[in-house]
Amino acid sequence: MCNDNVIRRFAGVFILLSVLLGFTVSQNWFFFTAFVGFNLLQSSFTSFCPLEKVLARLGLFGCRAPAQSSR
DSSP states (O other): OOOHHHHHHHHHHHHHHHHHHHHHTOTTHHHHHHHHHHHHHHHHHHOOOHHHHHHHHHTOTTOOOOOOOOO
């Protein structure tokens, strides 16, 4: 599991970067902004965060996959 601050930092960077790209490159980048916002909203209800799974699989920033049960 990741520290919540790591996820918040990634989300903030993704949102700010996509807004900047939306104004300077293509308005289609605003769809990415909406995607990140939607993921933040759904994770507040479901506690499932795709970025957390990716970071855990890659072993980055102290994120680790939950221990597998030996059943």
